[in-house]
Amino acid sequence: MLSKRIIPCLDVRDGRTTKGIRFQDNIDIGDPVEMGRFYYENGADEIVYYDITASSDKRPIMIDVVKRVAETIFIPFSVGGGIRTVENMREVLLAGAEKVSVNSAAVLNPDIIRQGAEAFGKQCVVLGMDVKQVEPSGKIPSGYEVVINGGRTFMGLDALWWAQEGERLGAGEICLNSIDADGTQDGYAIDLTRLISTHVHIPVIASGGAGKPEHLLDVLTEGQADAALIASMVHYGTHTLREIKDCLHRGGVKVRMTW
Amino acid sequence: MIAILDYRAGNLTSVQRALTFLGHSSSITDSHGEIEKADRIIFPGVGAAGKSMENLRRLGLDTVLKERLKGGVPVLGICVGLQVLFQHSEENDTPCLGILPGRVRLFSPDPGDDRNAPLKIPHMGWNRVTFSRPHPVFEGIPEGSEFYFVHSYYPEPENPAHIQGTTDYGVTFASAVAHKNLVAAQFHPEKSGPSGLQILTNFCRWNGTDSAPCKEPTC
Numbered sequence: 270m271l272s273k274r275i276i277p278c279l280d281v282r283d284g285r286t287t288k289g290i291r292f293q294d295n296i297d298i299g300d301p302v303e304m305g306r307f308y309y310e311n312g313a314d315e316i317v318y319y320d321i322t323a324s325s326d327k328r329p330i331m332i333d334v335v336k337r338v339a340e341t342i343f344i345p346f347s348v349g350g351g352i353r354t355v356e357n358m359r360e361v362l363l364a365g366a367e368k369v370s371v372n373s374a375a376v377l378n379p380d381i382i383r384q385g386a387e388a389f390g391k392q393c394v395v396l397g398m399d400v401k402q403v404e405p406s407g408k409i410p411s412g413y414e415v416v417i418n419g420g421r422t423f424m425g426l427d428a429l430w431w432a433q434e435g436e437r438l439g440a441g442e443i444c445l446n447s448i449d450a451d452g453t454q455d456g457y458a459i460d461l462t463r464l465i466s467t468h469v470h471i472p473v474i475a476s477g478g479a480g481k482p483e484h485l486l487d488v489l490t491e492g493q494a495d496a497a498l499i500a501s502m503v504h505y506g507t508h509t510l511r512e513i514k515d516c517l518h519r520g521g522v523k524v525r526m527t528w
Numbered sequence: 529m530i531a532i533l534d535y536r537a538g539n540l541t542s543v544q545r546a547l548t549f550l551g552h553s554s555s556i557t558d559s560h561g562e563i564e565k566a567d568r569i570i571f572p573g574v575g576a577a578g579k580s581m582e583n584l585r586r587l588g589l590d591t592v593l594k595e596r597l598k599g600g601v602p603v604l605g606i607c608v609g610l611q612v613l614f615q616h617s618e619e620n621d622t623p624c625l626g627i628l629p630g631r632v633r634l635f636s637p638d639p640g641d642d643r644n645a646p647l648k649i650p651h652m653g654w655n656r657v658t659f660s661r662p663h664p665v666f667e668g669i670p671e672g673s674e675f676y677f678v679h680s681y682y683p684e685p686e687n688p689a690h691i692q693g694t695t696d697y698g699v700t701f702a703s704a705v706a707h708k709n710l711v712a713a714q715f716h717p718e719k720s721g722p723s724g725l726q727i728l729t730n731f732c733r734w735n736g737t738d739s740a741p742c743k744e745p746t747c
Contacts, residue, residue, distance in 0.1 A: 270697065271653045271654070272655065339542070343724060344719055471648060
């Protein structure tokens with residue numbers, strides 16, 4: 270059977286990774302290519318690069334990063350952040366990314382999902398969703414609302430509806446980030462993840478809240494996620510991919526153990 | 529020189545990047561002359577069977593590929609480049625190259641996963657390949673290795689002798705096939721980490737027969 274994927278996520282600003290990462294082995298911890306290589310060599314199943322560069326005129330820097338990553342690591346990686354148009358998607362894919370993820374751009378212009386899927390294939394298009402728990406209402410029946418701008422702007426979209434709409438438009442995968450859980454290191458939003466994962470037919474990557482290996486075990490079993498995104502828990506050297514995968518393996522989750 | 533068939537499919541450059549990393553020069557090409565001179569051919573691809581076959585025929589690459597196969601040059605098919613080797617694909621109800629007898633079918637969500645949830649399609653991610661017999665292109669792969677897949681259709685070879693490896697996803701399907709100087713993988717060796725790169729390295733040394741690979745790279 271298919272293995273559940275463990276995916277480190279690296280934030281990149283102006284061509285440098287942003288989190289202070291404690292590593293040995295003479296790794297340049299600010300270099301997204303070196304960081305990618307480190308995770309590639311240590312068992313990552315995929316890597317996500319998230320471009321948090323504020324100004325769009327610095328976009329070529331990210332494209333250069335993507336090219337160098339593609340020459341260095343031979344597992345799939347995706348790029349998100351700052352993707353506004355199909356032309357942006359094309360640049361990133363041509364530079365060597367396997368997938369491209371759209372978040373706010375898709376909320377503001379859902380057709381970008383359809384256009385991307387038609388131009389490059391569904392498997393290239395990841396729908397990123399930032400979601401906050403709210404009081405269930407007529408407008409938001411699931412009690413989970415889509416937000417953008419890091420959770421500051423509520424979009425009046427029900428998260429479950431949006432996930433299904435994203436699938437219908439042609440997204441090949443959903444990266445589901447709980448704004449409530451993000452940064453807490455207290456565990457993923459299990460109920461939200463299960464709700465979305467059991468109502469779409471495409472893979473769901475759980476994001477936000479990972480602090481220890483058991484959190485991944487929970488979201489990949491109870492939460493029924495297909496993959497789990499991790500950041501601080503590995504970036505700061507608190508845990509290793511090997512440790513996480515050993516824990517999942519012991520817990521009966523099928524993960525890739527040989528690399 | 530390795531020719532990477534350019535039939536306007538996606539993902540051609542990732543194969544080339546992996547070859548470059550391994551020290552092999554290659555050319556992404558639709559030039560018949562260049563393909564006729566190549567030491568070996570890679571037939572990669574991400575895309576739909578219908579469009580792929582249409583492009584192959586329009587560019588005349590179907591004929592060149594068949595001729596070179598007959599001539600004994602080593603050929604590696606990847607993903608859609610494996611699927612269209614068969615006679616027919618359910619994807620867009622497409623008549624394919626018919627180099628190998630068999631057809632290509634759509635996965636069914638029905639068998640369910642180990643929690644009885646419906647299987648998600650595409651089959652996307654890492655999975656095991658059980659190699660049914662030794663082959664020079666698939667040797668030196670560490671036990672327990674997994675490979676990266678992304679596909680909604682799977683091959684069903686008619687001749688069991690063509691099955692080189694199998695993978696489970698609701699059904700047990702042929703994830704690697706081999707016949708004479710032709711090998712093909714449903715997974716992406718160029719995205720499958722060191723084990724995938726090993727397959728590319730083996731292919732670049734392979735002389736196209738079932739005997740052990742020669743010591744010196746010939747490409």
